[in-house]
Amino acid sequence: xxxxxxxxxxxxxxxxxxxxxxxxxxxxxxxxxxxxxxxxxxxxxxxxxxxxxxxxxxxxxxxxxxxxxxxxxxxxxxxxxxxxxxxxxxxxxxxxxxxxxxxxxxxxxxxxxxxxxxxxxxxxxxxxxxxxxxxxxxxxxxxxxxxxxxxxxxxxxxxxxxxxxxxxxxxxxxxxxxxxxxxxxxxxxxxxxxxxxxxxxxxxxxxxxxxxxxxxxxxxxxxxxxxxxxxxxxxxxxxxxxxxxxxxxxxxxxxxxxxxxxxxxxxxxxxxxxxxxxxxxxxxxxxxxxxxxxxxxxxxxxxxxxxxxxxxxxxxxxxxxxxxxxxxxxxxxxxxxxxxxxxxxxxxxxxxxxxxxxxxxxxxxxxxxxxxxxxxxxxxxxxxxxxxxxxxxxxxxxxxxxxxxx
Amino acid sequence: xxxxxxxxxxxxxxxxxxxxxxxxxxxxxxxxxxxxxxxxxxxxxxxxxxxxxxxxxxxxxxxxxxxxxxxxxxxxxxxx
Numbered sequence: 001x002x003x004x005x006x007x008x009x010x011x012x013x014x015x016x017x018x019x020x021x022x023x024x025x026x027x028x029x030x031x032x033x034x035x036x037x038x039x040x041x042x043x044x045x046x047x048x049x050x051x052x053x054x055x056x057x058x059x060x061x062x063x064x065x066x067x068x069x070x071x072x073x074x075x076x077x078x079x080x081x082x083x084x085x086x087x088x089x090x091x092x093x094x095x096x097x098x099x100x101x102x103x104x105x106x107x108x109x110x111x112x113x114x115x116x117x118x119x120x121x122x123x124x125x126x127x128x129x130x131x132x133x134x135x136x137x138x139x140x141x142x143x144x145x146x147x148x149x150x151x152x153x154x155x156x157x158x159x160x161x162x163x164x165x166x167x168x169x170x171x172x173x174x175x176x177x178x179x180x181x182x183x184x185x186x187x188x189x190x191x192x193x194x195x196x197x198x199x200x201x202x203x204x205x206x207x208x209x210x211x212x213x214x215x216x217x218x219x220x221x222x223x224x225x226x227x228x229x230x231x232x233x234x235x236x237x238x239x240x241x242x243x244x245x246x247x248x249x250x251x252x253x254x255x256x257x258x259x260x261x262x263x264x265x266x267x268x269x270x271x272x273x274x275x276x277x278x279x280x281x282x283x284x285x286x287x288x289x290x291x292x293x294x295x296x297x298x299x300x301x302x303x304x305x306x307x308x309x310x311x312x313x314x315x316x317x318x319x320x321x322x323x324x325x326x327x328x329x330x331x332x333x334x335x336x337x338x339x340x341x342x343x344x345x346x347x348x349x350x351x352x353x354x355x356x357x358x359x360x361x362x363x364x365x366x367x368x369x370x371x372x373x374x375x376x377x378x379x380x381x382x383x384x385x386x387x388x389x390x391x392x393x394x395x396x397x398x399x400x401x402x403x404x405x406x
Numbered sequence: 407x408x409x410x411x412x413x414x415x416x417x418x419x420x421x422x423x424x425x426x427x428x429x430x431x432x433x434x435x436x437x438x439x440x441x442x443x444x445x446x447x448x449x450x451x452x453x454x455x456x457x458x459x460x461x462x463x464x465x466x467x468x469x470x471x472x473x474x475x476x477x478x479x480x481x482x483x484x485x486x
Binding site: 062063064067124126127128129130131 | 424425444446447449450452453456462
């Protein structure tokens with residue numbers, strides 16, 4: 001089996017539009033949550049969201065390469081430019097070497113709704129223009145990025161709800177581990193526009209703590225009242241270790257374990273058993289014991305049910321060693337389809353700079369979270385091994401184990 | 407619509423929306439070879455012409471249209 005390492009990362013999120021900005025926000029415990037007044041006017045139950053401004057790409061990217069990008073694709077493009085730059089991958093490399101892309105995305109609501117509005121008004125699909133189809137499909141991110149960056153390896157979108165980005169990394173890891181690819185661009189993207197979250201808001205799962213937006217996302221806190229939707233994109237360059245060495249690439253971390261499971265239960269109901277199976281499998285795949293894990297980046301979204309089931313599972317797996325746990329969603333909100341990728345990226349930044357970002361707004365534990373060792377403040381600490389959890393609707397679970405390269 | 411007005415509108419959307427290089431725009435310029443307009447761009451031009459000139463381009467009426475002047479002739483005929 002081949003070893004799989006991360007050699008580049010890029011981020012576009014509500015806590016930073018570059019690795020440096022995101023790193024500083026994580027270390028400072030800075031929230032990126034605010035209020036979108038348009039959501040209230042549009043009939044949302046909650047106007048809270050991560051505040052992410054779409055990038056302006058006109059003049060940067062050729063029109064034909066640009067117009068097919070939906071909002072989440074624009075985020076992913078900017079994140080990928082940073083990731084490839086960090087990895088030392090340029091156009092010449094991509095031309096000469098087969099590179100894959102496995103990216104998490106599970107909606108492109110704005111493109112679909114706007115196209116539908118045009119057809120409703122004009123009663124003529126030929127007035128939609130050329131870009132609607134390339135923006136509307138779930139694979140919009142991978143179909144556009146593979147074209148822009150001229151990628152010729154494995155090319156597909158992973159749609160697995162809020163675990164999409166994590167599974168994308170897990171699958172990229174498997175492709176490289178089995179010797180099928182040397183380099184795969186992995187990541188996750190999430191649109192943040194007005195249309196993107198209405199149907200999720202319909203479930204009344206969003207926090208309505210509008211008087212204090214930055215305190216609204218409070219994973220594991222007894223007073224939590226729901227999640228705060230957010231988005232952007234995170235890109236990670238996964239690479240075969242010897243290939244990275246030959247290139248002289250700087251290695252940020254090693255992906256050593258991937259675990260997955262499906263609850264097989266009610267569509268929106270989390271499961272402690274499902275979480276536990278994914279984590280246990282990831283640890284076994286990595287060949288490490290639970291007590292070796294220094295830090296767990298929890299999925300915890302700030303919903304009463306989800307956090308409770310994850311806390312039960314974390315206690316069952318890590319109860320003896322009680323590693324530091326934090327949910328960076330306390331700062332970012334729930335980055336949904338992107339979260340599994342961005343949270344690995346955030347965790348690798350912590351690993352690189354030897355700190356654990358705080359689970360902000362954790363003030364009062366409940367009967368489950370009281371059993372966890374939750375980082376309420378930034379902890380300066382060397383991290384050798386970490387585990388990142390991601391869970392999604394339909395009971396899809398993913399856990400990744402990342403090791404520091406010595 | 408006056409010819410001058412048509413040419414002005416066409417030039418504006420070609421440069422600003424289709425992002426054709428302004429220096430390549432000339433009456434005799436070939437739409438495909440000189441201006442670089444491909445089949446997907448043309449799908450967008452159908453939308454823009456409907457918006458700016460109020461009629462829908464029909465593919466069968468465009469068979470003889472090769473240059474920018476041909477294209478403006480076509481629009482002139484349709485907007486008379």
